Amino acid sequence: MTLSPEQQAEIDAARAETRPTLRPVSEGIEALLYSAIPVLDHGFVRVVDYMGDDAAIVQAARVSYGAGTRKARDDRGLIRYLMRHWHSTPFEMCEIKLHVKLPIFVARQWIRHRTANVNEYSARYSILDREFYIPQPEQLAAQSRSNRQGRGSVLQGEEAETVLRLLREDSTRGYDNYQWMLNEGPDGAPADEGRAGLARELARMNLTSNVYTQWYWKIDLHNLFHFLRLRADPHAQYEIRVYADAMCEIAKAWVPAAYEAFEEYRLGAVQFSSSAMSCLRRMLAGETVTQENSGMSAGEWREFQAALAG
Amino acid sequence: MTLSPEQQAEIDAARAETRPTLRPVSEGIEALLYSAIPVLDHGFVRVVDYMGDDAAIVQAARVSYGAGTRKARDDRGLIRYLMRHWHSTPFEMCEIKLHVKLPIFVARQWIRHRTANVNEYSARYSILDREFYIPQPEQLAAQSRSNRQGRGSVLQGEEAETVLRLLREDSTRGYDNYQWMLNEGPDGAPADEGRAGLARELARMNLTSNVYTQWYWKIDLHNLFHFLRLRADPHAQYEIRVYADAMCEIAKAWVPAAYEAFEEYRLGAVQFSSSAMSCLRRMLAGETVTQENSGMSAGEWREFQAALAG
Amino acid sequence: MTLSPEQQAEIDAARAETRPTLRPVSEGIEALLYSAIPVLDHGFVRVVDYMGDDAAIVQAARVSYGAGTRKARDDRGLIRYLMRHWHSTPFEMCEIKLHVKLPIFVARQWIRHRTANVNEYSARYSILDREFYIPQPEQLAAQSRSNRQGRGSVLQGEEAETVLRLLREDSTRGYDNYQWMLNEGPDGAPADEGRAGLARELARMNLTSNVYTQWYWKIDLHNLFHFLRLRADPHAQYEIRVYADAMCEIAKAWVPAAYEAFEEYRLGAVQFSSSAMSCLRRMLAGETVTQENSGMSAGEWREFQAALAG
Amino acid sequence: MTLSPEQQAEIDAARAETRPTLRPVSEGIEALLYSAIPVLDHGFVRVVDYMGDDAAIVQAARVSYGAGTRKARDDRGLIRYLMRHWHSTPFEMCEIKLHVKLPIFVARQWIRHRTANVNEYSARYSILDREFYIPQPEQLAAQSRSNRQGRGSVLQGEEAETVLRLLREDSTRGYDNYQWMLNEGPDGAPADEGRAGLARELARMNLTSNVYTQWYWKIDLHNLFHFLRLRADPHAQYEIRVYADAMCEIAKAWVPAAYEAFEEYRLGAVQFSSSAMSCLRRMLAGETVTQENSGMSAGEWREFQAALAG
Structure with a gap:
């Protein structure tokens, strides 16, 4: 990774001084703020700003679901419940802004996720650096x-x-x-x-x-998790997956309870089709099910077996 | 406005203690944070969180437009340039989260703006307060x-x-x-x-x-300005305009340079159609233009006269 | 349901005459076009326009994935593959426009889905009908x-x-x-x-x-399916579920292959968490798993048992 | 432009046969359907499907604004009124799907408009053609x-x-x-x-x-107009402007009344800031206004003069 001495000086200056705020603060992500996490040969991901923390998710959920939620569950339990039941809006109440340096062909894949705000370095106005992946x-x-x-x-x-x-x-x-x-x-x-x-x-x-570009990329936590589910997946292209992996580390430091729920109910979860559920019930009842009598195509059966094997 | 004693105690507690952060801090909005600005007979607007400030807009623009922008203009000048030339993405880099209490018929109009995140108090789960506008x-x-x-x-x-x-x-x-x-x-x-x-x-x-509901509403600055342009307008219904007015005050405290540019190039701006521009050029050349020879309909002519009168 | 004689005459007139088009035509939905499907006591859903059919999904997928897909699978197989693997963009290539009459409290829940275009009857401009649910x-x-x-x-x-x-x-x-x-x-x-x-x-x-309002609502097929997954669910409120059920019938007539895949991989599908998968593997290996040794909370265990029971 | 013989045969076949439909039909765009409009040396724009016409805009507006609009204005007048007063939702009721072949650096600029559906040819799955701009x-x-x-x-x-x-x-x-x-x-x-x-x-x-890629691109009319306002502008890069120009021709054939209003109130319109309006009023009152006494920066004054000169 190449941070120019000028960039490094800016990062050091920004990290040198804290300011008081009345806003919620997430200690975990403060420790990462501004520092560049190296990705690929010249790329990086840097947290530039964030809004909210685990408590902000809980607070938003409690506005929606009212006082009753107060006693029913502790914060971690409520966050897990929200994730499990696809309640997306409380997670939208957290926001993160990243500075990312990445090859153009990765940027082209990345930008397909439309639910984010982007300021990309413009090669209409400026000259790109001499760096290629x-x-x-x-x-x-x-x-x-x-x-x-x-x-x-x-x-x-x-x-x-x-x-x-x-x-x-x-x-x-x-x-x-x-x-x-x-x-x-x-x-x-x-x-x-x-x-x-x-x-x-x-x-x-x-x-x-493979020339590197860079951008500021701002996204809410719900949509970040959606991005990570697709791009931290073993089927994603390696060159984007390493960025997703870096962002998983960032999310973990920022909103540990939400990230834990994300791992449990998204990253590590498996979805079974209606036919797969029928097979599963037959298998649990002791029946021997094969592709031939499963009602699934060869491809589906293979994926089903792989999911069961883990 | 009715804040329950419990709510007021929560606000006081949240305002009592600052925490150190490395993030950008806007002094103006810190002074408003959590306090409820009364609107209508029982409604309010409260800032719950924010991300970014005037400098964040400039920073994002400089990523996009490169080092050259550094010398060309000071921050205020650059923000005015961006607003004037409809560069929306740098303004999207700031985000605000508000807690709003408002009558249902206002909420129905408000929610038509789709580019925001919302957690509304749910009357499926909870019981609404006994408050009507x-x-x-x-x-x-x-x-x-x-x-x-x-x-x-x-x-x-x-x-x-x-x-x-x-x-x-x-x-x-x-x-x-x-x-x-x-x-x-x-x-x-x-x-x-x-x-x-x-x-x-x-x-x-x-x-x-007219029963009051409440929600958390999170939006980026570009879309907030779009909302305010439509709803702080004299043609907007009074009952939503007073909320927009309160949010104008908030925006002014939060991002003073951006808000000044918004007033100059949006709130106080006038758009002339192709036909209106022709008339204007003839008028400046000394010609007497009337509705009859203007090429405009009666309604357009009336609006044109009103715009010129100011 | 109350269609005014004037509305019924308009529907009859619109259905009386066909026009030639070069566009793709879905026979199934043409048969439903304009007619009102009654919902609740005075509500309805009417198809006002549509774009695309099953073949349009396939065509878009083949642009993305190239000539190779041509031989590999037939259309139905490809649509099932796309649905199973969460390829959403080909389904976005179909669009539908509906005219819906519904009670205000249902409309408030409905509008939370932001990824649609809406023109609602405005009670600022016009007078609502004397109809309540x-x-x-x-x-x-x-x-x-x-x-x-x-x-x-x-x-x-x-x-x-x-x-x-x-x-x-x-x-x-x-x-x-x-x-x-x-x-x-x-x-x-x-x-x-x-x-x-x-x-x-x-x-x-x-x-x-409970007063009825009405709107034109336009949405792409991917987002319609997302809406239907949440609102045709047994946990959805009855008063919105009946609208979702009517729209399921419409989708089935419009894009039968995509709807079949939606039933298989969404409506009838089950998602298991990381912990649930561990339990499942132990059960298939012959172990007796109880809530106590499952690592799941009481709530999750109950949901897990319900999913296995079907 | 290079359409392969296979592609041309497909276009000819699709254009050879009409089917009856009950939907609204726009004669103007039917004449263009499927044919490729050449752009740059190897690019093109093709209409693949569309939904709605001028009448659909009017119909949606009349749902919103009720029966009163019926008498007040004819269709063209209503469409002009809607455009003039920034009523965007009726224009969202029309949708178009295009097949576009374009150089990668143009595609990167184009995709920044997020409010569209896209299926791009994937170079992960397939091999790009040997064509460069x-x-x-x-x-x-x-x-x-x-x-x-x-x-x-x-x-x-x-x-x-x-x-x-x-x-x-x-x-x-x-x-x-x-x-x-x-x-x-x-x-x-x-x-x-x-x-x-x-x-x-x-x-x-x-x-x-400069290698060519291609995609299916689907967008509603309101967002298409927004795209065209930015990209059919003389300040847009030539290589994207020629695509915008081709799409202006398509829009004109599809929705002639809406396109006329777009030209009048968007493409040919000028926006004046609060300060510019003050100057204008002084000028119309006979005062000589110069940059020095205008309250505008040199850049703004230059733009103001250019707007007045036309």
Whole structure:
């Protein structure tokens, strides 16, 4: 990860001084605030701000469900109940703002989640940094033969080396030519006086999709959990999953009770279809169920077996 | 306004103690935090939490537009530029959470704004308070004859008295019968042992639309401004406008530079149609323009004249 | 249900004539178009327009997942795969527009689903009809003692009669006084020349929450299914569930393959938590699991047993 | 533009046969349905489906505002009134679904509009076509010196030639190496038996940002107009503006009255700030106003003068 000395100085300054507030404070996330968690070779996730904590979820639920909830359960129990019964609005009462640095092809997948606020670094206005994602050799996976969105075994030997070399060369050349086309010197003056320099909004099209971009990304806790459920999943692409994993750590520090409930009722949960439930009931009654008499397709049966095996 | 002694004690306790935080703090809104601003006869607006300040808007804009913005403008100038040019995403980086008590018919209008998070007091689970909105005599307006959504002159004498009496009687009777149907004593036990008591989710249908409900409402600053532009407008119904006015005061304390820009470029701004612009250019060139030669309908011309008169 | 003769004539006229289109057509829903499905005593649901069909879901999925999907599966199989694996965007490619007449207290619950477009009849501009929901005697349920949002046994004898009488009287009186306050004759002129008449936006506050309102409601299929999963559920309030049931019938006629998948993987599906999965694996391995050694709370264990019993 | 013979055959087949429907039909857009409108060198916009027409806007407005609107205005007048007074919900009752082929860097800008449904061609599952955007020489603009997001004069001579050559070479090389890394033959078998082939989800990172992608994009008319106001604007980047222009033509054919109102009250409209209105009133009263005595910044004054000049 590359934080510029200037960025690091800003982080240190922001962390040096506390201010008094009347708002709820989550100690766990205060300890992380502003610091960059490294992800991939040049990326990071940083908490820039947050609103609310576990108690804010409980407070919102108690507005909705009234005084009765007060005695019925303690906070942790109520949060688990809310998560189990898909009560989403109390979780929407917490909000987090992150600064993320990530490759363009990851950003394109990420942005498909529409329920967040985004301020992305604009390559229409500014010049992107000279940083590209190059996978670690152990991440250089072949296309899976059985699963069209999955990865197979890791590339070896000369093929792996060539792939890495090509990725590096094409990114570098693309970036160098981007810079040449821009023709901007360090002080904004033309690097070469004899040329006009191509508009930034056009030159950027020469960049490869592993170039890093960055954004501020703000989302409520309910939608963050939805994002994490999809992207911290083993089926998610490795390059986005590592960001999701970093955000899981952040959520755990911020709202420990909600995160625990999320693990129990979402990340570690399994959904069975109507047919799967029939099979399950027959199995618990002692019957031997096979795919043939299950009423499920081969694919569903395989997924069912995998879920039962854990 | 009626805050219960219990609620007031909670507010006092929350305001008694500050905690240290590394997050941005807005002094202006800290001074308001938790206190209830009275609205109408029993309603209020309270700030429960907030995220960000004027500097957060600037910070997000500078991520988007890069280092160049750093020198070009000071913070206030940049915020005005963003507002003027409809850059909405930096304003989305600030968030506020309010506790609002409001009559049901106001809540129904309010909830039409979908871009907010809401936790409403649930009359399925809990029992609503015995509080209804009764207008002040000077708000008892007749239907406007010229404007189908407007108010005309104020009702007088016996008509006014009768209206107030009917509103009071029907609300009270509706609530008393609601309570009778519920048949719940103060401790939750049946008030009358001989009756089962109607389900809360059914009994609530007997309440009139001026009964007060309450909710937690969380929204980002861009969408708050959009709400305020529509609801702090003189054409908005008085009973929602007073809530918008209270929130304008809150926004002003929270993000003074953004609020100033909002007043300049939204609240006090005027939009002219293509035809109106043609007329304006002719008028500035010294021509006398009338509705007949304006190309506008009578209604548009009237609105155009009103805008020019200010 | 009360459709005015004028509304019925409009429906008949709209159904009398077909027009040629190049768009996809779903035969099943064409047969329902415009006709009102009665719900409760005066409510209805009517399909006003729709976009797409089962094939549109498949087509969108094939844009996303490319030519490979073409051979791999037939349409029904692909739709089931998409539903099972939470691929929501292809279902968003279908859209439906409904005209719904419903009591205000149901509308308030309904509108909490924010991902739809709504045009509601405005009581600021217009006068509501003299129609209120009065439950059937068999729906007059007592508050459940065990479940704070549920209904218990049905009220009997004098208590039931009194409740029905009160609901009827309070609604009627509230509406009559609303009309008196408005003071509008059938032709818009004052009913009583000596009075000004209260503004509509104010008079409406005297109406009870069982008065009927109506709206146009437009939503995509993914979000419709989300709504139906929550509201066609046995735990949903009866008065909204009957609307959800009517919409299930509409969805079944419109997109039969998608609806079948929705029943299999959503309506009839069960989600087990991480702890429940552990218990299940132990049970399938022959172990006797009780609440005591399950790691679940009493509430969770009860829900787990209910799910296994089916 | 490149439509494959297979795609063209599909379009021809879809256009060959009409089906009867009871739904509203817009003749203007039926004439465009499925045909591809060419945009840039390989892109296009195609209407795939639509819901509603001008009459649907009127119908929804009349549900909201009641019978009174019936006499007051004809349809065109009502639509203009709605647009002028920012009544957005009736326009949300129309929906359109488009198939768009566009360069990745344009797609990244486009997707920032979150209020639409999207199914994008997935380079995780499938292989992108060998097509990249290369600007026409007259679009090869220099960076504007005065406006950080704008284009200046057109590049000339050797600089222009070199830029075009670099864009072509880097795109081509990037794509060729992408294909080499994938190692997939035309039948899906390895092109080179001795290599495993890199996973698609990884190989895509080598593509430059001018490679074409495609998606289905579905949006309601209100949000489409919002998109068009921002992107059919002269300040929008040329490469997205040409898509917006094509969609303006589509909207005009689909909902002619609404489009006319959009031109009058949005595209051709001007908004004046509170300060600008003060100046305007002084000017109309005969006063000479200069930037010095205007209360506006230099930038605002320039924009104000430009708006008045038209």
